[in-house]
Amino acid sequence: MTLFIFNLCLAFLFAASAFAKPEVxxxxxxxxxxxxxxxxxxxxxxxxxxxxxxxxxGFVEYINGGPQPGGMYFPVTHGEHAVRLGNEASISQTIKVIPGHWYALILGASRTCAQDEVLRISVPPHKGDVPLQTLYSLNGDVIAWGFKAASNFT
Structure with missing residues (x-):
């Protein structure tokens, strides 16, 4: 059963260092x-x-934002597309970073049901669960996750 929409629109990493490129x-x-x-x-x-x-x-859908058949509306605040994750589904990407530098992952997420849900964000060796709320607006939740790179790849 698909319970929420996951949208990484405008997701990026920011290197907080004068010696690194400012954005990855x-x-x-x-x-x-x-x-x-x-x-x-x-x-x-x-x-x-x-x-x-x-x-x-796992079960991952590629969706267009906006009105859907059956009266649903999928909010996509930055762009026109998003992914929708089913139970226990995940998407991931490996990024080259500089060990010891600080980064922030910024993403948008929304869900369309009334059940309590969490979004697990993992940047090895760290991970955390961010609670998602049911929102009835076009904005969704904006989530920022900071981390210090432990190795060259995250």
């Missing part, structure tokens, strides 16, 4: 680079590497 953007962070239609079964993405620049696990 997540590739295809706003999901505007679409999956090949061969790897879509209606809205479900089929194949671990079928979402460009991402690795997916």
């Amino acid at each position: 953007y997540i590739q295809n962070g706003n999901f505007e680079e679409k999956p090949d239609p061969r790897f879509l079964k209606k809205t479900r993405i089929i194949g671990k590497y079928s979402l460009p620049k991402w690795e997916i696990n």
Whole structure:
């Protein structure tokens, strides 16, 4: 059962250091680079590497924002596309970072049901759960997650 919409529109990493490039953007962070239609079964993405620049696990859908059949509305605040994660589903991307530097991951998320849900953010070796609230607006939640890079890749 799909319980919330996950939207990484405008997601990026920010290196807080005078010696590093100031920004390292997540590739295809706003999901505007679409999956090949061969790897879509209606809205479900089929194949671990079928979402460009991402690795997916579990039930992941590629959706268009806005009104949906049946009267639902999927809010996508930055861009036109998002991914919708089913129970225990995940998307991930490996980013090259500089050890010892501080970064912030900024993302947008929303959900469309009244059940309590959390979004697990993992930057190895750290992880945390962010509670998501049901929102009836076009803005969704903006979430920031700070971390200090422990190795070259995160």
